[in-house]
Amino acid sequence: QVQLVESGGGLVQPGGSLRLSCAASGSIFRAVGMGWYRQAPGKQRELVAGIISNGNTNYADFVKGRFTVSRDNAKNTVYLQMNSLKPEDTAVYFCYVDFRGIRYWGQGTQVTVSS
Secondary structure, three states: OOEEEEEOOEEEOOOOOEEEEEEEEOOOOOOOEEEEEEEOOOOOOEEEEEEEOOOOEEEOHHHOOOEEEEEEHHHOEEEEEEOOOOHHHOEEEEEEEEEOOEEEEOOOEEEEEOO
C-alpha cells in the first residue's frame, strides 16, 4: 500500500516563500509522475505543477516563474518551492504520485497567504 505524507504548509505573508514536501512510502519504486494540485474554497481542484521520471516538468500558467517542482527519486519525495506568494495562492495543496497506472493522493496541506 502506498502512502503519501505531506509537510510544509502554513501561514505566510504576501511575497513570502514556503516549501512543501511529499514523501511516498510503501511498495513504490520510481514513480512515473509526481506533482501537486491545489483546491481553494468553492473551487475545483487544479493542477499546479508536475514532474516525470526523466525530470521534465510542467506548470500551470498562474505559477510559472514563482513555483518550482522537484523530486528526489532515492527518497521517493516530491517538493514544491513556492516563492512570491500571493493571497490567491491560498488553498489546500495535494501531492500525487503515479505508480503502475494508479494515482495516489496525499491528505492535503493548508497554505494561507495573508497579511
